[in-house]
Amino acid sequence: MRTADVARRAGCSVQHVRNLERDGVLPPVARTATGYRTYDEVHLRSALAYRALAAGVGPVEAKGIVRAFHQNPVSQALTLLDAAHARLDAEREGLRRAEEAARAISGEPIGDVRASDSMGISELATALGVRPSTLRHWDAEALVTPDRDPGRGTRRYTPAQVRDARIVHQLRRAGYRVTTLRTLMPQLRRTRRSEDVDAALAARDADITARSRALLDAASALGAVLSLRERAD
Numbered sequence: 001m002r003t004a005d006v007a008r009r010a011g012c013s014v015q016h017v018r019n020l021e022r023d024g025v026l027p028p029v030a031r032t033a034t035g036y037r038t039y040d041e042v043h044l045r046s047a048l049a050y051r052a053l054a055a056g057v058g059p060v061e062a063k064g065i066v067r068a069f070h071q072n073p074v075s076q077a078l079t080l081l082d083a084a085h086a087r088l089d090a091e092r093e094g095l096r097r098a099e100e101a102a103r104a105i106s107g108e109p110i111g112d113v114r115a116s117d118s119m120g121i122s123e124l125a126t127a128l129g130v131r132p133s134t135l136r137h138w139d140a141e142a143l144v145t146p147d148r149d150p151g152r153g154t155r156r157y158t159p160a161q162v163r164d165a166r167i168v169h170q171l172r173r174a175g176y177r178v179t180t181l182r183t184l185m186p187q188l189r190r191t192r193r194s195e196d197v198d199a200a201l202a203a204r205d206a207d208i209t210a211r212s213r214a215l216l217d218a219a220s221a222l223g224a225v226l227s228l229r230e231r232a233d
Contacts, residue, residue: 001039010047017047025050025066042228046070049221056214057084065218069225077226081219088212091175095208098174099201118147118156127162128169135165141178143168143185167197174204 007014020026021037026046029037046066053062061084068077125132138144139155144165146155157165164185171181184200 001044003037003039006039006044006047009044010051012047012051020047020050020063023063023067024070025063027070042225042232045221045224045228049218049225052214052218052221053084056088056211056218062218066222066225069222070229074226077222081215081222084215088208088215091208095174095201095204098170099198117159119162121146121155121157124157124162124165128165130169138165138168141182143178143181171197171200174201176200176204 001009003014003017007017010017017026021029021043026039026043029039029043031037046069049069050062050066053065056062057065065077065080065084068080119127121132121135125135128135135144135146135155139146144157144161146157146161148154149156168181168185171184172178176184184196
């Protein structure tokens, strides 16, 4: 195959194929007497594996995994792929726990707020199992903004703010980044609807499912790479 053939079948540009060759994602490529590259099935399968892995684990890790299938003992290469699957499995388990907890938290009544129901930062940190510095970070990022004691300036969390903190805690455990929650939490504070939390968690589930499918596609391509490697050896 020519470079353009590999690019077309792998769904990427000619320059991308050359970059993958340069980075060792594709094994060494033979050249004709006139200097043109000639690719075979192992190069195509390697490019397909990289494309799928990049969607599942990101481009940097994807390059490392495919290179390992060319250069490392088989057991070491498979260990890297196993680790990627294990992380996704852990994310799914965290998401499942977050879905259960977020639904319960979102259903808690937040009316009839009394000043005596508020909590200090140390009390809330202990209740959540986090450090006070974590709550201060959430405050700085506008995820959970407590009230301030008029006299001493210390943070005091109303029941509604405690609820926000519990939701943030569960979503962080499920893998949501602070940048995502910074956009989500103002909406949750306005609506107080469990549907918003459910929608966010459903989006996370769709993301994990897409990455899991990408790893499945990558495993198929890597299986072909491994077979071709063993045949060549």
